[in-house]
Amino acid sequence: MKTTIAEVSKHVGEEVTIGAWLANKRSSGKIAFLQLRDGTGFIQGVVVKAEVEEEIFQKAKSITQETSLYVTGVIQEDSRSPFGYEMQVRNLDVIHESVDYPITPKEHGTEFLMDNRHLWLRSRRQHAVMKVRNEIIRATYEFFNKEGFVKVDPPILTGSAPEGTSELFHTKYFEEDAYLSQSGQLYMEAAAMALGKVFSFGPTFRAEKSKTRRHLIEFWMIEPEMAFYEHEDSLKVQEEYVSHIVQSVLENCSLELERLGRDTSKLENIKAPFPRITYDEAVKFLQEKGFDDIEWGDDFGAPHETAIAESYDKPVFITHYPTSLKPFYMQPDPDREDVVLCADLIAPEGYGEIIGGSERLHDHDILSQRINEHDLDPEAYKWYLELRKYGSVPHSGFGLGLERTVAWISGVEHVRETIPFPRLLNRLYP
Template sequence: MLHTSIEEIAKYNGKEVKLQGWLYNLRSSGKIHFLQVRDGSGFIQGVMVKNDVGEELFNKVKEMSQESSVTVEGIVKEDHRAPSGYELSITNVELVHKADEYPISKKEHGTDFLMDHRHLWLRSPRQVAIMKIRDTLVKATRDFFHKDGFTLVDAPILTPSSCEGTTTLFETDYFDTKAYLSQSGQLYMEAAALALGKVYCFGPTFRAEKSKTRRHLIEFWMIEPEMAYVEFEENLQIQENYLTYIVEEVLEHNKKELEVLDRDLTKLESIKAPFPRITYDKAIELLQEKGEDIKWGDDFGAPHETIIAEQFQKPVFVTHYPTKIKSFYMKPDPQRPEVVLAADLLAPEGYGEIIGGSERISSLDLLMERVEQENLPLDAYQWYIDLRKYGSVPHSGFGLGLERTVAWVCGLDHIRETIPFPRMLNRMYP
């Protein structure tokens, strides 16, 4: 008996195989059972005919409950009507464990109920599809950077200071002092880039931001590359190539999952570098023309980002933001110091910012000026200041939010479905 997975079922057309998984759904029509079986790699329908397996086994299967764990044996048959392209003509079913009455049924459940049962909701076809696409994006990220000579460097999660201000930090006791959960690994990546040239970190970050929007999580994952001897323009090109690559990988490897999500593939197929660009100045003019109450020097909210992105079919860079609304480490434009050499990349279809990046300040004097302006504690940032004393070079980097990218690629209404166990303002269970 050949033991295989549903994902590999096409290799065994016409052969008898064994699957180990769970009974996702069971329906009967007279002397025929239709079993929907899942095994983590996919879903397949098995057909059991009473006359073929005998009355005892047929009746035994009738008593099996949803999500009972089972071992199924059967002959693989090609069937173009089936979602997987194949069906199983069942010869035997062995019950491993009979599940209690399953709380998630096919009827409509409220979001709170589903989130309370997230540990079980993950088993549904839609959630499995999202997790597999997330996995592809993670693998594609690692492949892209390793192919281009980047070194993965792990940034600490406990930090002595903030990267972008202290108002949204989680504070914790660290023996006899205070520490914070990291908002970003970027400052540490700057140190690593001066050691290794091109680096990236990929890990969890935390924002104690009291936001309930469909774009925000409290705990999320960031990909943060940092590159020595890379200036603003080259930084944007790397971002374009990276995003194009990971979307292409999803299109190549996750067509089945995208179909489960009813994703419009043409929207993703158009994601090719280069991406359009608009300056902050022009974006303000555009928003004012659209009737928005906004003036130069204001930051953009979600509605503003949506309006800007609607003007383009691809992701769009908004560049040269006012220095005063951006982080202290961003390099001012030498030709126009009131704006910085920074850009946010806005995803189409109303998904907002998915990448933020900039060229960093490499001048010690200018960095000290910005540290003083922001009233940052010198002792906490001394190590970062040292980087401008010992072989400083032009360098740039960016950060991509994995969950926002998953939401956009999958076409999801809310970011809470993009991570296995979301942490939100009013939710830390399960």
């Protein structure tokens, strides 16, 4: 019977066959221990010389790293294994022999591993990170489907930009100028006017020449937009959503988190509600902490966000940023025109902003004025303005960066490990 490593718990005491690759091995004169992987997980195969034909045992001792094979044996429970099971191997059939696999169990430099990203993905650590990423995606669909959101797919090629074109990738669209999308937000606002509550999940692109551990050139965003939702309503959705994905990873990826060495006690506390401070309060806090470089009207950098986050054991909202720091589409605070109804959600442990969101401007004339003030082409935004012309309503939305969220939840230091094939300032290969 063929099965997968993920399914072996259903076959204890049975003889099964698994298609696998050899991740590693060690052997003595009488026993060979094979570390096997099949994409669904890892399991140890034990080959006892006295219990198999000599040919099988010699094959087990000589087999090379990343050789593909069919392994047949009996599944047994094993309390010493984090996985909880192992296979008593009875037979091995080599499918394809791997020769001189470049990533050996020794230490390798980051650039070497990035050059071999197509193979590095096979490692236990990268496997664990990708499983956490997948669980966050699964839990995202679960949450928004449960809450009555409709999935909508905005275009990747656009003729305009939510935040200007200075950091966009330009391309020619036949005779017109076009850009790779930096956000699907504007289109999602149109979708919200049609469907009420919507969300998108897709790739976004920023031509930002940054080399920090928090930045990628191509990354994935989850972007909900909600009609008739004001600023406070949106914050509640955000904290409930983040709580849901964290608790889902804890429940369904415990083995992967253990493999990554993640301190799960720091994640167990991530439950709504989250603390909130205003931008004004954040500036005062930072000045009291000795950040003499920060004044009202300045944007926060990574050290500032980290200092604020260290005061909390949950993600923290920083709300009501100055109008001058934020994009043109954000709703002014009705009590203060110099700030907008927005929030950045800062993750604990130095991982920085994982969500940016706001109530959107719903007044036609003010939005038109803002477009002009930001030197944007009114013709390119004509359709966006028309959303405020035909039945405009208060509405809000946000965007969560998937890779930063994966890095935080899995405890990985650099976002380059959180996406299968990272695009960085100096990397377009493989």
